[in-house]
Amino acid sequence: IVTANDGADAIAKFSRSRFDAVLTDIGMPNVDGLGVLQRVHELQPLVPVVMATGAPSVDSAIHAIEHGAFRYLTKPFDKETLESTLERAIQLGRLARLKQDALHLQAETNGRQIGPGTRETFERALDQLYMVYQPIVSWRDRKVIGYEALVRSHEPSLRHPGVIFPAAERLGELTTLSRTIREISPTPFLERGERLFVNLAAHDILDDELFHPDSGLASIADRVTFEITERASLDSIPNVCRRIADLRKMGFQIAIDDLGAGYAGLTSFARLEPEVAKLDMSLIRDVHRIPTKQRLVKSFQEVCSDLGIVLVCEGVETAEERDCLLHLGCDVFQGYLFGRPEPSPEPAVF
Structure with a gap:
């Protein structure tokens, strides 16, 4: 597990490694959670991002859906909800990575086979x-x-x-x-x-x-x-x-x-x-x-x-x-x- 102090720190750490999933609050200094979501999917489009907020709004939910958030959690939520959501996100993230690696291999093979x-x-x-x-x-x-x-x-x-x-x-x-x-x-x-x-x-x-x-x-x-x-x-x-x-x-x-x-x-x-x-x-x-x-x-x-x-x-x-x-x-x-x-x-x- 890697933690970050704010949105900008999260993006910097994310860009240096591969992650199975991301959990971010929407309200953060420097770069908010929606900015983190957008940047994460620019860098690694298949990584599930779980959004959390204590001030839910239709506007933020729309942006979260548009940019492919895995889940939109509204506070307060219990420990079991968070754990099950993150467990599912991590599983899907690992599966997505496997699929992506397979697709890259398939693309290389197909590229050689175009004839x-x-x-x-x-x-x-x-x-x-x-x-x-x-x-x-x-x-x-x-x-x-x-x-x-x-x-x-x-x-x-x-x-x-x-x-x-x-x-x-x-x-x-x-x-x-x-x-x-x-x-x-x-x-x-x-x-x-x-x-x-x-x-x-x-x-x-x-x-x-x-x-x-x-x-x-x-x-x-x-x-x-x-x-x-x-x-x-x-x-x-x-x-x-x-x-x-x-x-x-x-x-x-x-x-x-x-x-x-x-x-x-x-x-x-x-x-x-x-x-x-x-x-x-x-x-x-x-x-x-x-x-x-x-x-x-x-x-x-x-x-x-x-x-x-x-x-x-x-x-x-x-x-x-x-x-x-x-x-x-x-x-x-x-x-x-x-x-x-x-x-x-x-x-x-x-």
Whole structure:
């Protein structure tokens, strides 16, 4: 165990070694706990950080969630709570380090293996891409208001986005992959009336083909919402506001995805002026048991309501989570409780 006198001392000691977890108070001299959290994750992104405070606020909780705090403890708390929280954080920190080391080894191996075999595998995956669609529902109206398109492949080694996109990035084929996804996504919706939600990466906004008026998505633009993840940095996109405005002129809507889990914070609202915001599932999981999450969700709901933004709660898996979210004023949900992603858009379960 290494202790520090203040935030600046903590950062200095952290930068000189590797740690399994960090426990910090929010109120500290020189650099506060939120500054420590941000710097820790700049240096070692996977290290769990436990925040403690005797003066909890929605603002500090939002910042803690945005910058990836593992837990947000409000004083007073008992010894058992602190011990169990730190034990869990340390376990996850050690596991994350092992995973990171494994990923580095895998990346080195993959780097050596990029050749005809790897490219052929990726091209097979590209040829066998297909989309699955998960319903997004309004509980109040008991109806499906749209479906999110999610990519899959029949190629055994590249079945899901977690492996398809890294392979495409290593091979310099991200644009090819994104274009293929946008080409096949709208097929079931050309004759349907529901809204289609399609994910966009930051680099996609630079692709002129996205703005082509003859594309399949453009033909149903008035029923398409592009989801731009809050984890992505928009700072590197030239004329991003103009490009977003051009998409809107074509009829598309814009959504912020993973709200509450990214790095851009609420400034994304000012940059994108979205019609839809999707709360990250990390805020939804066990929301009925965690008052801090409830306060955050309620605050997001109130802000979105005031701005005329539809708030979607992602990752709703249990009736308890749904009922708690309803009590907090939420109405639009997505998750296994209502329907799993399927190759054809299926009715939701209410």
